[in-house]
Amino acid sequence: MGISGLLPLLKSIQVNKHLSDFEGQTLAVDAYVWLHRGVYAYAYVWLHRGVYACATDLATGKKTTKYVDYAMHRVRLLRHHKIQPYVVLDGGPLPAKKGTETERRQRRAENLAKANALAAQGKHSQAREFYVKCVDVTPQMAYQFIKALRTEGVQYVVAPYEADAQMAYLERIGLVDGIITEDSDLLVFGCRKVLFKLDSVSSTITSISRVDFGSVTAAEGGISLLGWTDSQFRAMAILSGCDYLPSIPGVGLKTAWSLLRKHRTVEQLVRALRLEGKKPVPKGYLEAYRLAEKVFLHQRVYCPLEEKLVSLTEVPAQDVMDAETEAYIGR
DNA sequence: GTGTGGTTCAAAT
């Protein structure tokens, strides 16, 4: 899901770069995106050839590991431009994302059912498009990718939970110079340099830098982020709705932005909204907000230097971490 | 007019 509408809002600071601009740098790579696209591409090709077995079976990695080629092609492309890839894979499910994941699983099941129904009616071309929609990246596929990475001596790490937080940590401690992903969440995790939309044909990529946030213009009905702190930016994103917390109905990025200009703290903001009574603030929203904030700040990640699990950012001593919170952000 | 939220589509060898 990411933060809906965030990238268009930051349009004015998106910079098109060539991969050669990153020569000599180490870039974290969100493995999920490449694997998913690889699986998608090959599932599509197989189905085109008339292989109408269940798409989820097709992609288990038993019959083929072709999807790995797609990802490795991109790994080699980075290396060709003298960029050192640091591949980051997703780990276990984060309790905080439970809602999002059950939703996805449901959608995949729906698409599979539709596909099977259409196939049963002999409508194979229509069935194909639904089969393609239920492809999923399995741990087995991730393992096939890891084997290829090992063979070619590419650095990688499996995150204890989300790759997002893991990549943010690698950048934070200086192990990577930037992050290649398609997920706008990385900006909310406080990353300094995030690279989107890698085009392997032209070797170009779209860059968004934290230092440019202040230049986000209020022109054309947009918003201004001049003088905004990481904390305020994060608040705007969470209030607008994120993977860890749905928004208050009727509140999107722009409303969150103007609310945060009026109120100094989220407590005051929520109190004012409740007093006004125009937007339905759910019961327990503020508590849920605090938890979401902690997931962005303190999610559990693996430190390759210390070789142990740590928090993305250190938890302040006065912050109480009860068992529920611990479970939520990973332990 | 503005902003939100829902739907639909593309994704690539």
Add this chain to the structure above:
DNA sequence: TGAACCACAC
């Protein structure tokens, strides 16, 4: 995942 599009409410 995002982008594009559109209907709806304010």
